Amino acid sequence: MGAKQEVIYFRNIYEVCSFLNVSPPQCPDIWLDKVEQVWVAPNLSVAPIKSELFAMNLFIDGGGTIKVAHWEKEMEFPSVYLVPPRQTVSCELTETTLVKYGIFFSENFVEEYSFLKELLADYPYFQADKSIPIKILPEEIEDLVALFEFFNKDYKNYSLKNRPVLAACLYIILLKVKGIYDKYYFEQFSDTKIYHEENLVLSFMNLLNKEKKRNDLAYSKSVSYYADALNVNANYLSRKLKMETGKTIKEHIHNIMIHDAKSLLKQTGLSVKEISFRLDFNEPAHFVNFFKKNVGCTPKQFRESTI
Known part of the structure; x- marks a missing residue:
């Protein structure tokens, strides 16, 4: 590489x-x-x-x-x-x-x-x-x-x-x-298009992306933040998202988090420690465990791979 x-x-x-x-x-x-x-x-x-x-x-x-x-x-x-x-x-x-x-x-x-x-x-x-x-x-x-x-x-x-x-x-x-x-x-x-889903789901996805654009740390927001912004109960919103998209609110937030982690690993020379702090982890070890759980390999292994 x-x-x-x-x-x-x-x-x-x-x-x-x-x-x-x-x-x-x-x-x-x-x-x-x-x-x-x-x-x-x-x-x-x-x-x-x-x-x-x-x-x-x-x-x-x-x-x-x-x-x-x-x-x-x-x-x-x-x-x-x-x-x-x-x-x-x-x-x-x-x-x-x-x-x-x-x-x-x-x-x-x-x-x-x-x-x-x-x-x-x-x-x-x-x-x-x-x-x-x-x-x-x-x-x-x-x-x-x-x-x-x-x-x-x-x-x-x-x-x-x-x-x-x-x-x-x-x-x-x-x-x-x-x-x-x-x-x-x-x-x-065609079976997974977000824009064919109901308005609440589309509103959540738009809000998630707006937060991402504004501060690059959308994943640091709590589940209740999105529910309050959409004026719905957090459990109801999570159930609706799970039913329509197959993922909960946290899983959608984590997807953006993983996306950013992969980008930083593949396109920058930042250390795993530096990336973990950029993504709002208190400890690099927590980031490594989170990444491995969601991706199936460590950040170092992902960076060295040809994926």
């Missing part, structure tokens, strides 16, 4: 642009990154990064692998994938060509427009376990490229007056991408 790297953290679009050595956009809350790049040497590695931004990427041509959280996937082209705020991502490009569009937008931009806020509140694919690259069909790529180019025209002529137009364009693109993801999940996982 190669040397582990600390995750590079970006708080805003300007920090991303500075890191990439590109000119910052006129709009501080939204950035379109259009790449048509050819370089000499393949195997270009991008260090693990995490940001406070939403990201939507459309890959048209190229090759390589992408690592999101603890899993690694060979990139297929064309493909689309979404990255929620505070999700660790890295990649290695193995071809000498890359053609892609990327739209990055802030949580502040979403809050500014109620139609975006309402859409993303019920948008399951910005959740950590569903933000996976999905291969798209030729007819889908044509439509998406047209939408990205339409967005790009207004983006290049940004002003406060056309800011709502950018928000509307983004809304349409998100709806189009959601249709592609819906189709994929219906074909692959």
Whole structure:
């Protein structure tokens, strides 16, 4: 295994642009990154990064692998994938060509427009376990490229007056991408889709992900915290979740905890002790026992594995 790297953290679009050595956009809350790049040497590695931004990427041509959280996937082209705020991502490009569009937008931009806020509140694919690259069909790529180019025209002529137009364009693109993801999940996982479950379950999952986005320690919240926030009895909520999803509240919280632990083990050089404290354990031994119980191996064994 190669040397582990600390995750590079970006708080805003300007920090991303500075890191990439590109000119910052006129709009501080939204950035379109259009790449048509050819370089000499393949195997270009991008260090693990995490940001406070939403990201939507459309890959048209190229090759390589992408690592999101603890899993690694060979990139297929064309493909689309979404990255929620505070999700660790890295990649290695193995071809000498890359053609892609990327739209990055802030949580502040979403809050500014109620139609975006309402859409993303019920948008399951910005959740950590569903933000996976999905291969798209030729007819889908044509439509998406047209939408990205339409967005790009207004983006290049940004002003406060056309800011709502950018928000509307983004809304349409998100709806189009959601249709592609819906189709994929219906074909692959139709028996377990969260968005087919009742409103209480969906409300809990949305709340859990909002807490995760806000403080990165959603799993430190008690069961009663979520029940109180949803104005229901804790036992009732847990029974409902168990019936609809097969998991209790604690199991859902633990899933996020394990997800973050795996990400830190695979993408950073932090010690097991450092990771245990980041995940709010008082003692590293408690973290090791928790991880082994849920994953079936120790954190050290998981880090050294090829899983």
